[in-house]
């Protein structure tokens with residue numbers, strides 16, 4: 001295996017795994033500091049107290065000893081219905097770790113995997129997927145918090161309902177959180193069908209499917225119920241993009257494990273008097289790619305296309321490459337291709353973010369390695385040290401190897417496109433278009449204990465307030481008064497970020513200044529002019545980071561991407577939703593219904 005410490009400039013054996021229990025020590029020091037309030041302001045330490053108290057350390061795992069699994073694919077473009085089941089399985093996630101109990105999607109119990117198979121659809125060709133529930137546990141194996149608004153099936157069991165994130169289709173195929181069903185046949189109030197119909201009329205892009213059951217999503221997704229979905233569209237693809245074995249999907253997640261290989265999930269709540277088990281954010285101390293802890297991938301000195309999903313509950317990733325001559329050439333985002341490539345030395349992905357990047361290893365010497373590292377703080381962007389052991393700095397290794405033959409070398413003549421698609425244009429008028437603002441707050445009980453995180457002070461179960469009319473344009477201002485960033489996801493459409501603008505939340509909360517709804521904002525709370533969306537906000541998005549102490553202005557048109565009608569009735573069925581994609585927040589209670597009207 002060679003000298004592991006020499007392989008990576010930023011991670012060495014004592015920082016990731018290794019024999020001296022460096023992780024445990026770092027964590028214990030961090031834990032002590034958090035308890036003593038040494039490194040974090042008391043308010044934020046309290047917010048995450050349950051995580052610190054419930055903290056366990058994964059057993060020491062040596063990085064880069066398991067190969068990256070290439071996710072299996074199933075084509076769903078021939079008009080036949082694919083039947084995918086959710087099963088309870090065990091799977092080895094690192095070769096030094098006992099098999100982990102998981103829930104996973106697959107066409108049978110034997111073939112179910114975590115992550116699930118990648119479904120490949122073709123643009124403008126309808127796909128049909130039936131999601132069966134074969135999980136016969138009487139409850140989730142990670143602790144369900146029964147005090148939340150949750151599915152609560154009358155005969156017990158593990159409810160599921162699958163949402164295809166980023167997909168545009170009628171709401172009875174959207175995986176409405178109250179439309180869950182159990183293996184025993186119980187179902188939630190908005191259940192209509194397990195058969196989902198995806199018209200795939202939207203541009204070529206990477207989507208992902210995952211469980212969305214009300215009050216359980218953080219648990220079922222952490223347990224493994226997620227997989228990728230690719231809409232292909234040959235006419236949209238720039239020519240000569242890396243393809244076949246040079247096009248690889250990466251699902252990045254974090255987990256902490258018990259010694260026996262099972263997932264460690266905190267089960268003492270942040271304020272047990274309100275919620276005995278709910279914690280505001282799950283942060284694991286190991287990083288998995290495609291279901292393997294710190295894998296390696298052998299690559300040729302060539303261009304590769306990586307389609308990357310941040311599939312974590314709450315952890316952001318800021319990816320960097322250990323060799324500074326290499327860049328991420330970003331060609332796509334949530335909603336498909338960007339107009340022009342972005343050349344980036346780092347790339348930040350909030351939970352549910354997807355990026356499509358090319359990395360050119362062409363000048364790398366065979367026999368050397370490049371490491372993909374992570375530098376995003378958790379929570380984002382204001383770190384609490386105890387949640388950021390050195391182990392989370394490392395993601396995976398790329399080992400450069402030689403191609404066997406010259407002939408196979410010359411076949412791979414991949415190019416980096418200079419132009420992918422037309423730039424989107426935004427026009428709006430706050431006098432005539434619908435304006436909405438959304439504020440994020442924490443709700444405390446009379447004793448100051450956390451109850452939940454809310455948007456516009458409303459809960460999932462409160463009456464719908466977002467009822468856009470088909471064909472119209474809306475401007476949404478996400479106004480974040482909380483100290484952490486929240487990735488906000490809106491179902492049904494892709495939107496654009498107009499700009500973001502910082503304000504002084506302390507002064508606003510103390511009523512010392514104003515935020516006025518005009519363009520540009522004239523409110524005296526603002527500390528800067530409106531900023532153009534930067535690389536984390538650019539292009540057609542379905543999930544967007546609402547940074548703390550900032551207004552993030554969204555342009556939303558309730559049409560298909562081209563501005564025309566949806567090829568389905570968006571007013572029919574149980575309706576859609578919008579929510580925070582920190583799964584722990586979405587479960588309590590940063591999630592709101594969204595009903596489209598004619």
Ligand SMILES: *[C@@H]1O[C@H](CO)[C@@H](O)[C@H](O)[C@H]1NC(C)=O
Nearest residue numbers: 074075076077078079080082
């Ligand atoms: C459609 O494709 C699936 C998966 O590729 C395959 O199992 C099935 O037999 C095909 N059906 C038809 C009618 O070709």
Ligand SMILES: *[C@@H]1O[C@H](CO)[C@@H](O)[C@H](O)[C@H]1NC(C)=O
Nearest residue numbers: 123124201233234235236562
């Ligand atoms: C798919 O349909 C859309 C809308 O009907 C159309 O604009 C687009 O050109 C079609 N694309 C392909 C690849 O067929």
Ligand SMILES: *[C@@H]1O[C@H](CO)[C@@H](O)[C@H](O)[C@H]1NC(C)=O
Nearest residue numbers: 137138139140144155156157
């Ligand atoms: C599920 O079964 C376990 C073990 O038999 C039991 O301890 C637990 O109370 C059961 N849970 C429910 C919700 O019935």
Ligand SMILES: *[C@@H]1O[C@H](CO)[C@@H](O)[C@H](O)[C@H]1NC(C)=O
Nearest residue numbers: 081082083130192193194195
């Ligand atoms: C769902 O699909 C199955 C085939 O897998 C079919 O038998 C059933 O009738 C369909 N149900 C509905 C409500 O369309």
Ligand SMILES: *[C@@H]1O[C@H](CO)[C@@H](O)[C@H](O)[C@H]1NC(C)=O
Nearest residue numbers: 323324325326363364365368
């Ligand atoms: C970094 O990559 C360049 C080629 O892009 C290569 O020449 C150099 O040797 C690499 N550096 C290390 C430390 O591997």
Ligand SMILES: *[C@@H]1O[C@H](CO)[C@@H](O)[C@H](O)[C@H]1NC(C)=O
Nearest residue numbers: 325326359360361362363364
């Ligand atoms: C590879 O190295 C050559 C010569 O230094 C340079 O011109 C070229 O831009 C490099 N290519 C990449 C992808 O780094």
Ligand SMILES: *[C@@H]1O[C@H](CO)[C@@H](O)[C@H](O)[C@H]1NC(C)=O
Nearest residue numbers: 239240410411412413414415
């Ligand atoms: C490789 O691509 C370039 C640019 O697209 C083209 O000029 C060249 O002929 C191609 N070479 C081969 C061997 O296909």
Ligand SMILES: *[C@@H]1O[C@H](CO)[C@@H](O)[C@H](O)[C@H]1NC(C)=O
Nearest residue numbers: 427428429430431432433519
């Ligand atoms: C916005 O619409 C109103 C009402 O139609 C109109 O008076 C105003 O000039 C428009 N503003 C802009 C900037 O177009």
Ligand SMILES: *[C@@H]1O[C@H](CO)[C@@H](O)[C@H](O)[C@H]1NC(C)=O
Nearest residue numbers: 435436437439479515516517
């Ligand atoms: C939100 O918008 C309403 C008008 O719709 C306005 O009265 C209120 O001041 C705005 N709130 C903030 C924080 O800008």
Ligand SMILES: *[C@@H]1O[C@H](CO)[C@@H](O)[C@H](O)[C@H]1NC(C)=O
Nearest residue numbers: 504505506507508510512527
């Ligand atoms: C924000 O407002 C507070 C309270 O008025 C003030 O103390 C602080 O200096 C302001 N911060 C910035 C960056 O303007």
Ligand SMILES: *[C@@H]1O[C@H](CO)[C@@H](O)[C@H](O)[C@H]1NC(C)=O
Nearest residue numbers: 346348381500534535536547
């Ligand atoms: C994008 O903007 C955010 C918020 O201002 C900032 O924290 C981040 O560093 C910026 N990213 C880049 C790549 O400039």
Ligand SMILES: *[C@@H]1O[C@H](CO)[C@@H](O)[C@H](O)[C@H]1NC(C)=O
Nearest residue numbers: 568569570571572573597598
């Ligand atoms: C769409 O569905 C709604 C609710 O079922 C119905 O009232 C409406 O007529 C439908 N619209 C079209 C264009 O079919």
Ligand SMILES: [Cu+2]
Nearest residue numbers: 486580582585
């Ligand atoms: Cu949130």
